[in-house]
Amino acid sequence: MRGQLLGQPIGRLLGTLLITGVIMGSPLWVGAQNSDPQQPPASEQTNSGDQKSWWRQITTNGFLSFSYTYNTNQPEPRLNQFRVFDFNEDQPQLDVAQLVIQRLIAKPNQVGFLFDLIAGSGVPEVTAAYGLFRNTRTGVAGHVDIPQMYVGYIAPLGKGLRFDFGKFVTHMGYETIPGYDGYNNNFSQAFLFGYGIPYTHTGLRMTYAFSNRVSAIVSVNNGWDDFQKVNDGYTVGGQLSVATSQTTSVVFNFIHGPERPHDNNDQTDVEEIIASWRPLSRLSFALDSLYGQQDNGVSLGQGAIWRDLAGYARFYFTYRFSVAFRGEVFRDGGGTRTGFNQTLQGYTLTPTYDLPAKFSKLSPDLKKFDGTFAIRGEFRQDLSDRRVFRKGSTGWNDGQFTTAVNLVYLF
Numbered sequence: 001m002r003g004q005l006l007g008q009p010i011g012r013l014l015g016t017l018l019i020t021g022v023i024m025g026s027p028l029w030v031g032a033q034n035s036d037p038q039q040p041p042a043s044e045q046t047n048s049g050d051q052k053s054w055w056r057q058i059t060t061n062g063f064l065s066f067s068y069t070y071n072t073n074q075p076e077p078r079l080n081q082f083r084v085f086d087f088n089e090d091q092p093q094l095d096v097a098q099l100v101i102q103r104l105i106a107k108p109n110q111v112g113f114l115f116d117l118i119a120g121s122g123v124p125e126v127t128a129a130y131g132l133f134r135n136t137r138t139g140v141a142g143h144v145d146i147p148q149m150y151v152g153y154i155a156p157l158g159k160g161l162r163f164d165f166g167k168f169v170t171h172m173g174y175e176t177i178p179g180y181d182g183y184n185n186n187f188s189q190a191f192l193f194g195y196g197i198p199y200t201h202t203g204l205r206m207t208y209a210f211s212n213r214v215s216a217i218v219s220v221n222n223g224w225d226d227f228q229k230v231n232d233g234y235t236v237g238g239q240l241s242v243a244t245s246q247t248t249s250v251v252f253n254f255i256h257g258p259e260r261p262h263d264n265n266d267q268t269d270v271e272e273i274i275a276s277w278r279p280l281s282r283l284s285f286a287l288d289s290l291y292g293q294q295d296n297g298v299s300l301g302q303g304a305i306w307r308d309l310a311g312y313a314r315f316y317f318t319y320r321f322s323v324a325f326r327g328e329v330f331r332d333g334g335g336t337r338t339g340f341n342q343t344l345q346g347y348t349l350t351p352t353y354d355l356p357a358k359f360s361k362l363s364p365d366l367k368k369f370d371g372t373f374a375i376r377g378e379f380r381q382d383l384s385d386r387r388v389f390r391k392g393s394t395g396w397n398d399g400q401f402t403t404a405v406n407l408v409y410l411f
Contacts (some may be wrong), residue, residue: 054103062371062411063098063180067122067187069404076393080402082338082382084194085122085178086187089402096120098179108156116148116179127177127199129167131228147177147200162207167227171205171217171239172197172253174274174288174312180410185314185324186350187378187406192308192330195337196290197270198224198255201237213243223259224268233258249276259294266295286312298334305333324350345383352376357409371411378404 071080071089078089085095098118105112118124120143128134128141135141150166169177175184175193203221210216217239222229235257243249253272258264270292278284290308297304310328317323326348335341355373359366380402382389387396 058101058103061098061100061102061180063096063100063178063183064409065095065120065123065178065183065406066092067095067404067406068092069402072401073389073391073397075390075400079390081389081400082191082194082344084189085126086189086402086404088121093121094119095406096123096178100180105152105154105162108154108160110154112152114148114150114152115146117144117146118179119144123177126194127225129200129202129225129227130230131226132167134225136228150205159209164205164207165203167200167202168205169200170198170255171219171237172255172270172272174286174310178408183374183408183410185312185322185352186326186348187376187404188348188380188402190288190308190310190326190328190330191338191344191346192288192290192310192328195330195332196292196306196308197272200225201235202227203234215241217241223257230261231258231264233264235259247278250274251276266297268292268294268297282316284312284314288312294336297336302334304336305331306337307331307333320354322352324348324352326350340384340386340388342384342386342388346380348378348380350376350378357411369411371409374406374408376404376406376408378402378406380404 067086068091069080069086069089075081075089078091080087080089096118097120098116100114100116102114103112118127124133124143124145125141127147128145130136130139133141133145146167148166148168150164150168152162152164155161155163173193173196175189176182177199178184201219201221201223203219205217205219205221207217208215217237219235219237221235221237223231223233223235235255237255238253240252241249242251251272251274253274254270256267256269258266259268260266270290272288272290274286274288276284276286288308288310290306292306294304296302308328308330310326312324312326314322314324326346328344328346330338330344330346332338332340332342332344338344353375355375357369357371357373359369381399382401383399385398387398389397389400391397
């Protein structure tokens, strides 16, 4: 099941720390950009970048996340059931270390690229795609992944039609894989993110902004988390994003295609609506509703159906301190997503305190590493209508309660 992977915790942690040290000690990391951590709009970057050599317009960014999670069920083995990246219980871990090298583009006839390398004990094992860093025979992934690597080009059609060819994160979902360019309000991920949608695609993505309020995405790719094709079909995805006002927006997502190995006939369809509302500068709300189905997913003649409804809220008490809440219900009809025919509920509270990371105060040479620290705690209660949560080494429960501490650094 997604999000529940076995491994040797100590060896995994030491290995990923070693990889992190190699990344941070590399010339690409140390000799990165001298710009501020918060990237200006792409249009501003390209305006100033036009006066630079092409290679000087390449930027480098980084992201680190460390965490510790405790489960009151004290399950054996030490795994949190139905979690995504925070599946290790009672084990400090490096969730992810990220290095992104890219050339941003915003004008017609410009060519850019993005290369996203990650290592860690949590995220890479889950996001790794079939045929790249996930073994095609065993399905096992390691502690390194490249969730994105693509070349982009903006064609001089209308206001500029962008083409991205390669491997990129999915357009589906309100939540995202954490990285330097954004991480979720909650530390842990929703059931929808882990079991309802894909993580990445490999293929072609086209993006077009009709106006400053309406944009669209169309993608033709190999399928769900497949770097190497598992059948002879292709998957098509799309998105329509509309800013209905200055404080509200609606996003319509869909994805359709054959996802089962060696099967070009049975189709998988997912439709999703995401609505966001910011009534105050300090307060925001979001709602993510999803419906998915797969032909003959349960058995011949019986399709699989999964549904999810997740609500989000976040309030800033001060400029630096905020509290986020998520409530969610996930229905796995047929048990093809989680392994059980069940209805899951999740309730998550995440306080966050942001701090500036001013390494330049220690030395001007460290200015490139100026960024942001985020310290987060989390309290989460998961429930099921079945006794599917392991309690101790022999018992089972219909719920699990976890607490977590998370430290984030990005530049």
